[in-house]
Amino acid sequence: MEGAAVKVCGDAESAAVAARVLEGILKLIRAGESVDKSRIVYCIELAREGNLDNIEQVMSDVVAITFRGKQIKCKTLGQKKYVDAIKNNTVVFGVGPAGTGKTYLAVCLAVSAYKGKQVEKIILTRPAVEAGEKLGFLPGDLQTKVDPYLRPLYDALQELFGMETYGRLMEKGIIEVAPLAYMRGRTLSNAFVILDEAQNTTVEQMKMFLTRMGDGSKMVVNGDVTQIDLPDGRKSGLKHAVSVLKNVEGVGVVTLTAQDVVRHPMVMRIVRAYERDAARREAAREERRKK
Numbered sequence: 001m002e003g004a005a006v007k008v009c010g011d012a013e014s015a016a017v018a019a020r021v022l023e024g025i026l027k028l029i030r031a032g033e034s035v036d037k038s039r040i041v042y043c044i045e046l047a048r049e050g051n052l053d054n055i056e057q058v059m060s061d062v063v064a065i066t067f068r069g070k071q072i073k074c075k076t077l078g079q080k081k082y083v084d085a086i087k088n089n090t091v092v093f094g095v096g097p098a099g100t101g102k103t104y105l106a107v108c109l110a111v112s113a114y115k116g117k118q119v120e121k122i123i124l125t126r127p128a129v130e131a132g133e134k135l136g137f138l139p140g141d142l143q144t145k146v147d148p149y150l151r152p153l154y155d156a157l158q159e160l161f162g163m164e165t166y167g168r169l170m171e172k173g174i175i176e177v178a179p180l181a182y183m184r185g186r187t188l189s190n191a192f193v194i195l196d197e198a199q200n201t202t203v204e205q206m207k208m209f210l211t212r213m214g215d216g217s218k219m220v221v222n223g224d225v226t227q228i229d230l231p232d233g234r235k236s237g238l239k240h241a242v243s244v245l246k247n248v249e250g251v252g253v254v255t256l257t258a259q260d261v262v263r264h265p266m267v268m269r270i271v272r273a274y275e276r277d278a279a280r281r282e283a284a285r286e287e288r289r290k291k
Contacts, residue, residue: 020047024055064108067162078260085252094222096256102222107156110192121191124153127180127200189214198238199223206237
């Protein structure tokens with residue numbers, strides 16, 4: 001309503017935060033963005049940290065456009081850093097909890113790179129390790145067994161390309177979705193390659209994967225180090241690679257947090273609860289070591 005005003009009451013600090021939040025929400029609305037509860041919560045957190053002025057950075061970039069014409073943009077500063085890292089590096093590690101958009105944004109950038117003729121193929125892969133389930137008891141070959149675990153990747157590709165184009169590109173082998181085991185012995189040239197659920201690779205598997213890179217390719221490696229399903233005693237290839245390669249030229253490492261969760265607000269609260277529990281257990285271990 002033109003000429004309307006909002007009065008903010010309370011102590012000076014809280015009122016200032018509330019005013020900044022309202023300004024941030026207005027910026028989103030004026031930019032044509034939808035504002036839901038999760039967006040409001042995120043604006044509140046940015047305002048408390050003094051980072052709300054950066055909210056416009058999030059909306060400055062269209063990552064991709066879906067088959068139906070919908071613009072895909074980042075929703076958090078962490079996502080924006082992740083997207084920028086992928087654009088500016090040859091290999092990027094995206095580490096963070098579920099719901100932060102790691103896989104979806106990587107697929108969006110892969111599709112944009114293909115449409116822009118920057119790459120000739122899109123290759124999506126993940127290790128055949130299951131969260132408490134056994135693939136050996138499922139019917140079919142390895143590809144058939146792993147297909148259900150790759151469903152989020154299929155869904156994203158279908159949304160971006162449309163079913164008809166997606167099916168045609170799959171038939172031609174331009175889009176390849178396969179278990180990590182199928183990458184051994186290959187050289188992946190002129191391709192945008194995404195390794196998902198990388199926390200479940202061994203050190204040896206990760207090295208094998210990263211050394212498949214050929215000319216003109218880009219690799220994105222995603223995972224959540226709090227959800228490692230490897231047998232006890234096996235070190236995660238993702239954790240090892242991040243520690244070994246973080247200072248290597250051309251390699252980017254982006255850590256996303258609960259603040260970057262863009263699913264239901266409940267997911268953010270669950271992630272934070274687990275993070276606090278992990279911090280308590282780590283502090284307890286440190287205390288025992290000191291004794």
